[in-house]
Amino acid sequence: MDTEQALSLINSSVRGLSPYHLTAEDCGIKLNQNENPSDWPQEIKREAARFCLDRPWNRYPNFIPESLKTDLANYVGVDAGNVIVGNGSNEMLLVLLLAFASKAKSAVICSPTFTVYKLLYEGTGCRTVTVGLNENLEYDVAAIKKAAQDNPGSILIICSPNNPVGNTISEEDFKSILDVHTGLCILDQAYVEFGGFDGVKLLPRYPNLIITRTFSKAMAGAGLRLGYMIGGSEMIAEINKIKLPYNINFFTEYTASLILNNKEWMKASADFIIEERDQLNTFLSSMPFTNVYKSAANFILVRLGRKKELFEHLKKDSILVRDVSSYYLLDGCLRISIGTKEENAKLRESIGRFFGR
Numbered sequence: 001m002d003t004e005q006a007l008s009l010i011n012s013s014v015r016g017l018s019p020y021h022l023t024a025e026d027c028g029i030k031l032n033q034n035e036n037p038s039d040w041p042q043e044i045k046r047e048a049a050r051f052c053l054d055r056p057w058n059r060y061p062n063f064i065p066e067s068l069k070t071d072l073a074n075y076v077g078v079d080a081g082n083v084i085v086g087n088g089s090n091e092m093l094l095v096l097l098l099a100f101a102s103k104a105k106s107a108v109i110c111s112p113t114f115t116v117y118k119l120l121y122e123g124t125g126c127r128t129v130t131v132g133l134n135e136n137l138e139y140d141v142a143a144i145k146k147a148a149q150d151n152p153g154s155i156l157i158i159c160s161p162n163n164p165v166g167n168t169i170s171e172e173d174f175k176s177i178l179d180v181h182t183g184l185c186i187l188d189q190a191y192v193e194f195g196g197f198d199g200v201k202l203l204p205r206y207p208n209l210i211i212t213r214t215f216s217k218a219m220a221g222a223g224l225r226l227g228y229m230i231g232g233s234e235m236i237a238e239i240n241k242i243k244l245p246y247n248i249n250f251f252t253e254y255t256a257s258l259i260l261n262n263k264e265w266m267k268a269s270a271d272f273i274i275e276e277r278d279q280l281n282t283f284l285s286s287m288p289f290t291n292v293y294k295s296a297a298n299f300i301l302v303r304l305g306r307k308k309e310l311f312e313h314l315k316k317d318s319i320l321v322r323d324v325s326s327y328y329l330l331d332g333c334l335r336i337s338i339g340t341k342e343e344n345a346k347l348r349e350s351i352g353r354f355f356g357r
Contacts, residue, residue: 089227166295193218195296
């Protein structure tokens with residue numbers, strides 16, 4: 001068998017995919033990945049390091065990370081049986097697709113949104129149904145409901161706050177969609193600590209709802225690669241059957257609980273980002289951008305005809321932002337993550353010079 005014959009064994013749904021890719025670039029100010037600009041205090045890191053020194057590395061982590069699940073359940077206000085943890089929320093999305101895709105056969109996506117959704121949909125063999133945001137880059141609730149009704153039993157994923165736009169869906173609009181949708185609904189709330197409603201309270205009413213969240217944003221734990229899902233206990237028990245065993249290493253399990261037991265620091269970090277985001281939005285809105293979109297996340301989307309010039313200007317000032325202009329409906333758009341106070345000040349100064357202000 002030659003290489004081409006071997007490659008032909010791969011599912012056609014996978015071979016037709018374009019890979020998710022981010023080019024690594026070295027810049028002094030990194031505002032391109034929606035990371036939390038605040039690192040954890042040294043005392044937390046030292047405690048995690050002490051645990052790693054004392055804990056045998058030749059032994060598996062806990063088969064079920066019960067302590068972490070309990071801490072997470074307490075954090076979101078559910079029972080431990082309503083939670084599954086995983087290697088980033090991306091793994092949680094993959095687990096959900098493995099559990100539901102072959103039966104659903106079709107999946108509804110609201111574009112523009114996080115590109116990994118489409119990658120997972122198509123990679124697991126789902127037919128993708130795309131519903132565009134409206135001209136103001138807000139959710140088109142009527143169109144989403146129509147797509148749900150036209151594709152009964154489909155998987156629907158809604159990101160709120162939505163990456164890379166920053167828009168949200170209201171609780172009432174979301175409930176109106178759930179009232180007509182007959183398949184699995186995934187509510188991705190990776191950025192919920194920065195804005196939008198908390199979907200957890202809807203779980204008792206809608207057993208087909210699963211919520212995914214992450215430690216990578218408000219919890220300042222992108223390097224840990226930890227995400228989780230929340231759902232009804234019966235649904236979670238079934239989904240748990242397809243989750244890989246030992247998917248959380250002992251360092252991540254222990255450190256995540258340290259984070260959850262330091263809620264005051266975490267809240268202060270999120271509050272800082274919200275304040276800086278709103279101040280940056282005011283500044284950007286005073287500049288001659290085509291659009292500055294109101295955001296409920298830890299980033300702001302801007303549109304400009306001279307997008308490429310601004311991107312290169314910022315790079316020369318060692319400031320890296322995310323070019324999302326290739327996304328559907330986002331021609332000329334850049335996404336700017338919220339940085340430290342000093343980084344945001346340098347960003348404002350650089351943008352001001354670009355516009356001659």
